[in-house]
Amino acid sequence: xxxxxxxxxxxxxxxxxxxxxxxxxRGQVPSPEGARPPRRGSFGDSxxxxxxxxxxxxxxxxxxxxxxxxxxxxxxxxxGAIVIPVIHGGKAGPQEVGVVGPADPALQxxxxxxxxxxxxxxxxxxxxxxxxxxxxxxxxxxxxxVVDGDRVVVNAPVTSDSTSTVATVxxxxxxxxxxxxxxxxxxxxxxxxxQLAHARPxxxxxxxPSTKGTARTTSVIGLILVFLMLTQYNTWILMGVMxxxxxxxxxxLLATVRPIQLLGGKVLGIGLVAMGQAAIIVVFALVLAKxxxxxxLHGTAPLVLASELVWLFxxxxxxxxxxxxxxxxAERQDQVQTLALPLSLPIIVGYVLALTTAAxxxxxxxxxxxxxxxxxxxxxxxxxxxxxxxxxxxFGASVLISxxxxxxxxxxxxxxxxxxxxxxxxxxxxRELFSRPAAKRRGTAGVPG
Amino acid sequence: xxxxxxxxxxxxxxxxxxxxxxLSFTVPAGHVVGFLGPNGAGKTTTMRAIFGLTDLDAGxxxxxxxxxxxxxxxxxxxxxxERGLYPGMLVGEQLEYLGRLHGMxxxxxxxxxxxxxxxxxxxxxxxxxVEALSHGNQQRVQLAAALLHxxxxxxxxxxxAGLDPAGVDAIxxxxxxxxxxxxxxxxxxxxxxLVEDLCEQVTIIDHGRVVVSGTVxxxxxxxxxxxxxxxxxxxxxxxxxxxxxxxxxEVAAGAARLVLDDAVDSDRVLRxxxxxxxxxxxxxxxxxxxxxxxEALG
Numbered sequence: 001x002x003x004x005x006x007x008x009x010x011x012x013x014x015x016x017x018x019x020x021x022x023x024x025x026r027g028q029v030p031s032p033e034g035a036r037p038p039r040r041g042s043f044g045d046s047x048x049x050x051x052x053x054x055x056x057x058x059x060x061x062x063x064x065x066x067x068x069x070x071x072x073x074x075x076x077x078x079x080g081a082i083v084i085p086v087i088h089g090g091k092a093g094p095q096e097v098g099v100v101g102p103a104d105p106a107l108q109x110x111x112x113x114x115x116x117x118x119x120x121x122x123x124x125x126x127x128x129x130x131x132x133x134x135x136x137x138x139x140x141x142x143x144x145x146v147v148d149g150d151r152v153v154v155n156a157p158v159t160s161d162s163t164s165t166v167a168t169v170x171x172x173x174x175x176x177x178x179x180x181x182x183x184x185x186x187x188x189x190x191x192x193x194x195q196l197a198h199a200r201p202x203x204x205x206x207x208x209p210s211t212k213g214t215a216r217t218t219s220v221i222g223l224i225l226v227f228l229m230l231t232q233y234n235t236w237i238l239m240g241v242m243x244x245x246x247x248x249x250x251x252x253l254l255a256t257v258r259p260i261q262l263l264g265g266k267v268l269g270i271g272l273v274a275m276g277q278a279a280i281i282v283v284f285a286l287v288l289a290k291x292x293x294x295x296x297l298h299g300t301a302p303l304v305l306a307s308e309l310v311w312l313f314x315x316x317x318x319x320x321x322x323x324x325x326x327x328x329x330a331e332r333q334d335q336v337q338t339l340a341l342p343l344s345l346p347i348i349v350g351y352v353l354a355l356t357t358a359a360x361x362x363x364x365x366x367x368x369x370x371x372x373x374x375x376x377x378x379x380x381x382x383x384x385x386x387x388x389x390x391x392x393x394x395f396g397a398s399v400l401i402s403x404x405x406x407x408x409x410x411x412x413x414x415x416x417x418x419x420x421x422x423x424x425x426x427x428x429x430x431r432e433l434f435s436r437p438a439a440k441r442r443g444t445a446g447v448p449g
Numbered sequence: 450x451x452x453x454x455x456x457x458x459x460x461x462x463x464x465x466x467x468x469x470x471x472l473s474f475t476v477p478a479g480h481v482v483g484f485l486g487p488n489g490a491g492k493t494t495t496m497r498a499i500f501g502l503t504d505l506d507a508g509x510x511x512x513x514x515x516x517x518x519x520x521x522x523x524x525x526x527x528x529x530x531e532r533g534l535y536p537g538m539l540v541g542e543q544l545e546y547l548g549r550l551h552g553m554x555x556x557x558x559x560x561x562x563x564x565x566x567x568x569x570x571x572x573x574x575x576x577x578x579v580e581a582l583s584h585g586n587q588q589r590v591q592l593a594a595a596l597l598h599x600x601x602x603x604x605x606x607x608x609x610a611g612l613d614p615a616g617v618d619a620i621x622x623x624x625x626x627x628x629x630x631x632x633x634x635x636x637x638x639x640x641x642x643l644v645e646d647l648c649e650q651v652t653i654i655d656h657g658r659v660v661v662s663g664t665v666x667x668x669x670x671x672x673x674x675x676x677x678x679x680x681x682x683x684x685x686x687x688x689x690x691x692x693x694x695x696x697x698x699e700v701a702a703g704a705a706r707l708v709l710d711d712a713v714d715s716d717r718v719l720r721x722x723x724x725x726x727x728x729x730x731x732x733x734x735x736x737x738x739x740x741x742x743x744e745a746l747g
Contacts, residue, residue, distance in 0.1 A: 052549050060538065248533035252594065255500040255527040256550050258519060422502055424531075 049257045053265020054272065061236065061273045070232065071277055074225065078285050081221050082294045095120055095169050098127040098136055098145035106194055107149055110180060114172040120165055144170045150181060218301040219386030220358045222308030225281065226378060227351045230315050231344070233274045234323045238343075240266060241327030242336050245421050259418040267320040274316055278309060307385040307395070314399065315378030318406045319347070321413035328421040350376035354383045361387055372398050374405030452478050452513050452601050454499070454633050459508035461494055461657075468494040470657035472508070476602070476633045481624055483648035483665075484637040485742060491657040492637045493530050496604050500527055512602070523552050526600030530607050530637075532591050534579045540590055541566070541575035544597055551598035561597040569593055569619065585616045592620055596627070603627055605636035609643055621647050645738040653745050661745040669735035672744065676715065678722050679704040679730035688725035692718060698740070704730060 061067050097111055108124055115122030125142055127133035130153075133145035137155045143166045145153040152174045158167040183193045241263075244250040253262055282305065288294070326339045350370060357363045363384060371380035371390070381398050384390040454476040461469040468491045476482045486492050497503040499510050500522055512521045535543055541562055548558030566572040569589040574582060579590060588611070595603060603624070609617050617640075624647060628634045638644050644651065645665060653661040661668065675698075680688065686697050686705035694710035695718060709715065715733075722728045 049550060052546065056546055244535075247536055248529060248531040249535055250533065251497075251502060251529045251531070252527060252533040252547065253550065254502060255525070255529075256519075256523050256547075422497075 049261045050265040050268060053257070053262055054269035057240070057266055057269025058273055061270060067273070067277070071280065074228065074277075074281055075284055078221070078225075078281055079288055082285060082289050083292055086292045086294050094123045095144070095165065096125050096142040097122050097169075097173070098125050098133040098142040100127045100130055100133050100145060101148035104149050106180065106190060107146065109194070110176050111146065111173055114176045115169055118165070118168040118172050120169060122169065144173070146173065146177070149177065152177065219304045219308070219383055220355065222305060222382060223351065223354050223358065223379060225278075226308055226312045226315065226382070227347070229274060229278065229312060230319060230347060230378065233270055233316055234319050234343075234347075235340075236270050237267060237320050237323040238327040238336060238340060240270070241324050241417070241421070242330050242332075245328060245424075246331040248424075250421050254422065259421065260414050263324055263414060263417050267324060271313075271316055271320065275313065278312055282309065304382060304386040307382045310399070311378040311382050314374075314402045314406070318374045318378075318402060318409060321406070321409045325413035325416040325420075328417040331424060346375035347379075350379035354379035358383045358386060363387065363389060372401055374402045374409075377402050452633060454602055454635070455511040455514070456495065456499070457509050457511065459495065459498055459510070460506045461491075461498065461503060462506055468657050469498070469505075469508075472654065472657055472659060474652045474659055474662055476635045477650075478601075478633050479628055479631050480650050481628045481634040481636070481648045483644035483651040483738075484635055484654075485639075485641070485644065485651060486637075486654040487746060490654045492654065493606055494657075495654070496527075496529075496606050496635070496637070499602075499604055500525070524598070524600060525602040525604065526595035526598070528591050528595045528603075528605040528608055532587065534587065534591060534594070536580035537578055539575070540571070540577055540579055540582070543579060544590065544593055547594045548597045553598050558597070561599075562593070565593040565597050568623070585612055588612060588616065589620075592623065596623070600627075600632060602633040603635070605634070607638060608636055609638050609640055617643060641737075641739045641742055651738065651741070653742060655746055661741060665738065668738070668741045672736050672741070673711065674709045674715070675734045675736060675740075676707040676709060676718060677704050677730060677732050677734050678707060678718070678728065680722050680726045680728055682726040688721055689718070692721055706734075 095115055097115075099107065111124060112122050125136075127136060127142070127145060130145075130147055133142070133147065133153065136142045137145060137153065140155075143154075147153055152170050154166060154170050156166075158170050179196075180193060183196055188196070244253070250262070285305075322343060326343055327336070330336045330339055353367055353370065353376075357367050357380075367380055368384070368389075370376040371384050377398050381390065381395065385395065455473075456475070457473050459469045459472040460467075470491075472491065472495060484492055484495070494503055498505055498508075499517070501517070510517045515521070538546075544562040544565070545555070545558040548561055549555060553561065562575070563572070566575055569592065571582075571586050571589050571593075574586060574590075579587060582590065588608070592605075592608060595605065605624075608620055608624075612620065621643065624634050624636065628649075648665055650664050651662070651668060652659055663671075678686075678689070680686075684700070684703050686700045686707075689695055689697050689705055689707055692713075694713035696708040697705055698708050699706040707718065709718070719728070719731060722731065
């Protein structure tokens with residue numbers, strides 16, 4: 001993960017340095033009017049044009065209010081996701097356990113150990129009668145009650161799926177009491193029962209770190225961020241291409257740069273902004289988690305986070321071409337909306353299924369298949385990583401399939417863009433674009449005038 | 450600076466519509482060439498073809514005898530008919546960006562931006578967004594975008610449309626200066642009087658074909674003779690309408706503009722005018738470009 005962060009941050013810093021150098025050079029003494037501008041070499045032309053387009057995108061996007069406000073909102077959400085569980089965990093007070101019936105010296109250590117086993121402290125409160133204990137339960141004065149050492153009473157029903165502290169303590173106390181009864185019925189003495197009550201399970205060693213729950217939580221947070229960021233940057237691409245077409249500036253630009261250079265610069269620029277924003281969020285999350293002592297980034301969680309970053313990158317790389325091609329076919333807001341819905345369907349399906357699977361922890365066969373398809377892999381594969389259900393070679397295979405899909409999509413999108421972006425008037429349809437032979441040179445279809 | 454733009458046998462069809470039909474003409478260095486034609490004649494398609502913005506079914510566009518590629522086009526300036534600037538981008542930054550896309554260094558692009566904004570009297574708007582500018586000023590920014598890299602060829606699609614007289618004069622002078630510096634200038638317009646004033650050469654197309662091409666002097670002095678005759682009391686020029694071989698093309702402010710067939714003796718026209726009343730004006734005039742245009746298109 002550290003390597004990924006270094007690469008992303010390095011790319012952003014490099015882009016900013018190039019931009020700053022450009023600004024410094026603009027501040028130098030100008031050359032006399034009429035002097036021929038220096039020309040770059042052919043390699044410089046190709047790289048330079050893409051870089052110039054990308055730098056313009058970075059400058060305009062970073063300068064925009066949407067980016068700044070959006071980044072702040074995401075950081076606040078991340079901060080909340082990290083800090084709130086810590087605060088909530090710290091505030092979990094001792095469980096008040098009402099005790100009804102004759103005093104039993106073995107009862108107190110038994111209940112306290114049950115509480116300790118589920119990670120909470122327990123305070124015993126004597127209750128004079130079952131009725132008084134019931135009243136105390138209803139009023140919230142106590143969390144559960146033990147009646148005569150052989151019954152546990154709670155206010156709300158407890159099922160095997162209950163995960164609240166009260167429920168887990170109640171279940172644990174119930175189990176302990178049951179065992180204690182069994183010991184006594186077996187004829188063990190009080191000291192023997194006490195000895196058995198202090199029995200501790202032997203440690204269970206796993207080959208992988210035992211923070212699956214934490215990793216799952218981290219993968220859910222990462223999923224939400226990947227969804228938000230992919231949606232945001234895809235919209236930028238879609239609207240950016242559409243606006244260039246609508247404002248006709250694309251005609252001026254394509255008179256001097258090739259379509260693939262213009263398109264490449266745009267997706268590169270917005271992609272660098274995306275990776276830069278992701279880097280800011282990750283660094284912020286790491287620093288904050290360290291500072292507040294959160295366990296969200298412990299165990300396998302960093303691996304999940306790194307996986308999310310990889311798939312944010314791959315997801316953007318795949319979808320940016322799709323949305324760029326779509327944007328080139330529209331020049332009005334209503335046309336964009338009709339295109340955006342079908343394009344967003346695989347994203348929404350992948351996202352919802354991934355969230356569901358992350359919550360249940362049981363990936364279906366369909367979900368495992370989706371983890372290898374480029375449109376849905378950015379959501380499905382990180383969840384499988386979080387669940388520990390994927391081997392490194394499976395991850396690598398999905399990455400390779402995604403890269404191949406991205407290359408194919410880029411070729412198709414570049415063809416669509418080249419043919420569609422200069423067609424004005426009605427929304428362009430794909431079959432119209434390929435109904436005539438490709439241009440002999442780099443030209444695109446136009447309208448008579 | 451200098452060069453020759455050649456369009457050779459351009460053909461482009463859109464379904465059943467033929468936009469360009471074996472279109473050929475040249476734009477020499479140091480000339481302002483007016484590119485005229487009715488709506489739908491193929492002017493915009495021709496200009497787009499120069500920049501590779503439309504497919505060609507046949508034909509080539511050459512610069513100094515070499516088929517055009519991106520390196521050559523990078524040295525050209527283009528002002529499309531429907532304009533094209535980023536509405537939300539600052540004027541100065543936008544021009545610098547476009548200059549750099551044309552191969553200029555950052556410093557040169559910044560200097561050229563300042564120079565052209567001052568030259569076009571919009572220097573104070575450098576930090577304004579394009580969308581905040583008036584139509585005329587946006588047009589000036591668009592022209593600056595086409596000029597700031599010192600183009601060898603300038604192609605302008607309707608650069609004078611919608612401008613006030615001051616704007617027309619300013620942009621017209623810029624075009625003349627560019628041609629004077631050796632640049633090839635090709636521009637289209639429906640304002641024929643302005644074209645006549647600005648251009649040394651004119652190419653008129655219709656249905657994708659060249660119908661007339663030549664210098665303004667050649668075209669004005671060719672064709673049937675034009676006589677302007679002013680007769681007191683003869684404001685409707687009724688006296689001229691019965692003369693054989695004489696066509697009244699226009700009557701304005703009491704003066705009749707007559708087109709004479711080759712066989713018509715101008716002395717006979719003068720005598721007929723004198724019989725109609727006192728003749729206060731009798732002069733031969735050159736053919737106007739608007740007349741060339743109308744006669745070329747039938």
